[in-house]
Amino acid sequence: MKILIEKEISAEVFMLLMEIGKATERKDIISVVRLAAEKGGELSPDVLCRELLNDRPEIVGRTVLNRCCNERLMKWSDDDQFTHLTPTGEYAAETGIHYQAMRNIYEIVYYDKGLVPCLLDCKDTGQSDFNSKENKNPSLRPYDVNNDVKNNLTEPISFKFPGKNEEIKVFSIETNGGRSDSGKKLKISYTLSDDGTNELMFSGEIKGKLSNLEYTFPEGFKSILKSIKRYNDWDSKSENLTVHFSDLTNDYEKRNFLQKISEKIVDDDYFCKEALDSVTIIGIPVFPKTLEDAQEWFMWLLKNELNDYLEEDQYQEYSEKIRQKFGHFEEDLDIPDSQELAEFIRQESAEKIPDKYWYLVAPVDLRKMEV
Numbered sequence: 001m002k003i004l005i006e007k008e009i010s011a012e013v014f015m016l017l018m019e020i021g022k023a024t025e026r027k028d029i030i031s032v033v034r035l036a037a038e039k040g041g042e043l044s045p046d047v048l049c050r051e052l053l054n055d056r057p058e059i060v061g062r063t064v065l066n067r068c069c070n071e072r073l074m075k076w077s078d079d080d081q082f083t084h085l086t087p088t089g090e091y092a093a094e095t096g097i098h099y100q101a102m103r104n105i106y107e108i109v110y111y112d113k114g115l116v117p118c119l120l121d122c123k124d125t126g127q128s129d130f131n132s133k134e135n136k137n138p139s140l141r142p143y144d145v146n147n148d149v150k151n152n153l154t155e156p157i158s159f160k161f162p163g164k165n166e167e168i169k170v171f172s173i174e175t176n177g178g179r180s181d182s183g184k185k186l187k188i189s190y191t192l193s194d195d196g197t198n199e200l201m202f203s204g205e206i207k208g209k210l211s212n213l214e215y216t217f218p219e220g221f222k223s224i225l226k227s228i229k230r231y232n233d234w235d236s237k238s239e240n241l242t243v244h245f246s247d248l249t250n251d252y253e254k255r256n257f258l259q260k261i262s263e264k265i266v267d268d269d270y271f272c273k274e275a276l277d278s279v280t281i282i283g284i285p286v287f288p289k290t291l292e293d294a295q296e297w298f299m300w301l302l303k304n305e306l307n308d309y310l311e312e313d314q315y316q317e318y319s320e321k322i323r324q325k326f327g328h329f330e331e332d333l334d335i336p337d338s339q340e341l342a343e344f345i346r347q348e349s350a351e352k353i354p355d356k357y358w359y360l361v362a363p364v365d366l367r368k369m370e371v
Helices: 028-040 045-051 056-071 087-095 147-153 217-227 253-256 292-303 314-330 339-349 355-370
Strands: 001-026 074-076 083-085 098-110 119-124 140-144 157-159 167-180 182-195 198-204 206-213 241-243 257-268 276-286
Touching: 001 217, 028 045, 028 083, 028 087, 028 098, 045 056, 056 074, 056 083, 056 119, 083 087, 083 257, 087 098, 119 217, 147 167, 147 198, 182 217, 217 276, 253 292, 276 292, 276 314, 292 314, 292 339, 339 355
Parallel strands: 241 276
Antiparallel strands: 001 098, 001 167, 001 182, 001 276, 074 083, 098 119, 140 167, 157 167, 182 198, 198 206, 257 276
C-alpha cells in the first residue's frame, strides 16, 4: 500500500543569530574522539600524545583536546586532567560525522505545523551583527525568539535540506531576531509506503526532496482511516478493509480485491496540525462486509472472469476456485449451475448475446447433439 499526501504551505522566514554546526568529515578530529571511545570515553593529553601524536609534548595534546571541547565533542574533568566524550562526541565517534560550529546571522525557512521537518532551509548571511548596514532590511520586523522555536530547532535534532547536500545542527539561538513579512510558498507531495520507504517532494520557492522521515506507515494509515471515518471498517486480524460491493468503483478493484481511496481536505493530527489538501491510499486490501456483499461479488466474478468454453466439470472447478477467494463466507455462497449463470448473463445483455453466454451453453448443446 501507499499513502499519497499533497499540501500547499506558507513557511515563515526568520533572520536569527545562531551558532550552528555543519556536518563535516574531519578525519583528524574523528580520530581523537574514536581513540577516546576506545578508552571508555575518557582521554588525557599524555595518552593522546603517546598513541596518536607521535609522542609530541603534552601541551600539544592539551591544545587538541581544548579544540575538541570547543567543538562540544568533549568536556574537561573537574581537575582538568582528562576529557570525557559528550553525547555529540559519542555520535561523532560512531558515525564519523562532526558538526563544525560557526556563529552568524542566518536566514531560515521555518514551518512548525507538522508533515515536514520544521527547518527547511538555512542560509548564512555573512553578517554577525543586526546593527550592521547590510542587515537594514525594511521587510524584516523585530522578533523575539520564543521557546517553541528554540525547542524545535536546537540539538540534539539535526536537519537535512531539500535540494541541498547539507546537514546541520543548531547549537544555540539568540533571543533577538527578525521576521519577514512574506513567507515562502511551497507545495509538498509526500509518499509513504508499507515497505518502510517514504519520500517528500518539494516544489515552489524551495525545490528538492527528503526521505526516511519520522512518520511510519502503520501509524499514518491508522490515523488517515480514522480521519476519513473508515477505521471501524478495518479488520486488523485479516488486514482487510471491509466494503459493500457497491463501494467498488471499477473492474480492477473487483477482480483484485484492492481499492484506492481519495479524499480532499482531510483533518489529520498525525501528519499535520492543518488540513491536508489531498490524501490518496493506493492498494488497500478489501473484503466483503456482509454475506450479501460476498454473494453479489462472487456472482460478478463468475460472470466476468469467464474467458473460455467450459464443460460441466470444468465449470465446477472454475466456480470453486473463485469461491475460495471469499474466506469465511465461502461455505455460505450459492453456486448457480452453468445454465443458470448463462441465463443471468443473457438477461443482463441489452443487445447481442455475449460470448460468455456461449462459453457455458455451447458445450451442453454439443453433448446433446452427440447423444
